[in-house]
Amino acid sequence: MTAPQPETVVYARDLALDIFRPSTENRHCAVLLFHGGGWRGGAKEFVHEQAAALAAQGFTAVAVQYRLLGVAPWPAQLDDAVAACVWVRDNADTLDIDPARLVVQGHSAGAQMALLTGALDPDVRPAAIVAYYPAIGFHPSAMPELTGDPDAPRLPSLPLDLDEIGRVPSWMLFPTGATAAELSAASPIDLLHKDFPPTILFHATADILFDVRSSVALHQRLTALDVSAELHVYADRNHGFDRAPSMARATVAATTSFLERMVTHREDSAAEAGQYGFPPVPQP
Numbered sequence: 001m002t003a004p005q006p007e008t009v010v011y012a013r014d015l016a017l018d019i020f021r022p023s024t025e026n027r028h029c030a031v032l033l034f035h036g037g038g039w040r041g042g043a044k045e046f047v048h049e050q051a052a053a054l055a056a057q058g059f060t061a062v063a064v065q066y067r068l069l070g071v072a073p074w075p076a077q078l079d080d081a082v083a084a085c086v087w088v089r090d091n092a093d094t095l096d097i098d099p100a101r102l103v104v105q106g107h108s109a110g111a112q113m114a115l116l117t118g119a120l121d122p123d124v125r126p127a128a129i130v131a132y133y134p135a136i137g138f139h140p141s142a143m144p145e146l147t148g149d150p151d152a153p154r155l156p157s158l159p160l161d162l163d164e165i166g167r168v169p170s171w172m173l174f175p176t177g178a179t180a181a182e183l184s185a186a187s188p189i190d191l192l193h194k195d196f197p198p199t200i201l202f203h204a205t206a207d208i209l210f211d212v213r214s215s216v217a218l219h220q221r222l223t224a225l226d227v228s229a230e231l232h233v234y235a236d237r238n239h240g241f242d243r244a245p246s247m248a249r250a251t252v253a254a255t256t257s258f259l260e261r262m263v264t265h266r267e268d269s270a271a272e273a274g275q276y277g278f279p280p281v282p283q284p
Contacts, residue, residue: 006051006063011087015080018044018063019095020055027058027264029101030088032131033095034081036108036240039173040069047107050242053252054105059259060097062088066113074173074186081113082124098206101263105130105255108210108239115188115218118196129199130255133207133239136214137187141169142176159208165189191209192221193224198228198262202251204237228262 006018031054035046044063051061064082085102090100104126106114112135118129141161161169170183184190199222203215215231222229232254234241242251261269277280 006048008056012080012083015065015083016044016069017065017084017087018048020048020051020061020063022060023056024057024058026060026096027101027128027259028096028098029058029103029259029264030062030092030095030097031105031259032062032064032081032084032126034064034066034104034106034110034113036106036110037068039074039077039109040110042068047110049248050105050107050252053248054255057252057256059103060095068175069173073175078113078186081117082120085117085124085126100127102126103128103130103259103263105132106134107132109135109244112186112188115199116191118187118199119188119191119193122195126197127226128197128259129198130151130202130258131215132202132242133204133210134188134201134215134218134253135168135172135210136165136189136218137167138170138173138183139163139167140178140180141171143171159211162211162214165198165217166211168210189218189221192218192225192227194225194227196222196225196227198258200232200255200258202231202232202234202254203243204234204239204241206236207239207241209239230258250268250282 006020008016008018011017033047033051035044044065046061051063054061064084067076089099089102094199104114104117111131114129115131115134117126169176173186201215201219203212205212213235219229219231241247
């Protein structure tokens, strides 16, 4: 499916947002999308199809451009994500959204950024988070030797050196010598709290970049904190599996259901959950 042409606006410096308006009944809910690419590559156009699919479900979808590591070191990328959230809230009337219904969605490296917004102050924190195959954290690791163009955005031979819960090597985001505190401050799994936004995670069992055990570990910690969280695991698919049409339909449907229950119709969903829980509530 060819994505419709979005509206493009500058939100900070020379950084732009691509806005996909709802193509059906407006839910007055914005979903900001952060692309993947290992923090070194990628572009907002990478998530245009996902944004268009959300717009078809009534969401105002916003594909976000952010600075890459070749332009600015971390945490410039997170700073840009926060600036985009602030811009969307400040322009809620023009966008015809409820500023309390701001959701962030990220893919791979972008999912790490999306999850980190859940650790921000309450006035900046989103209403919910959608994370596809996220980098959940970092462990100390030296940059491996690479051949070829040193400025090319690429990875060494796979699989990556992940730790026991699936945290990725620190060289992916940090220069050599980053402190434990710096790694922890960029690791979503270290920053979870009881007021973390409702979160839905998507991962696949055959992911050769970020192992599925990372999302399992993140989901376990979220539920241990009594945070509303879902984990959707898909068999025999790899990193970026949601680009396939059948997987796009499945994940967008799951996202729509989750956001209806957690954001746009939260009170109705809570009442329904009470009525249809176990043991069943006696009916008059």
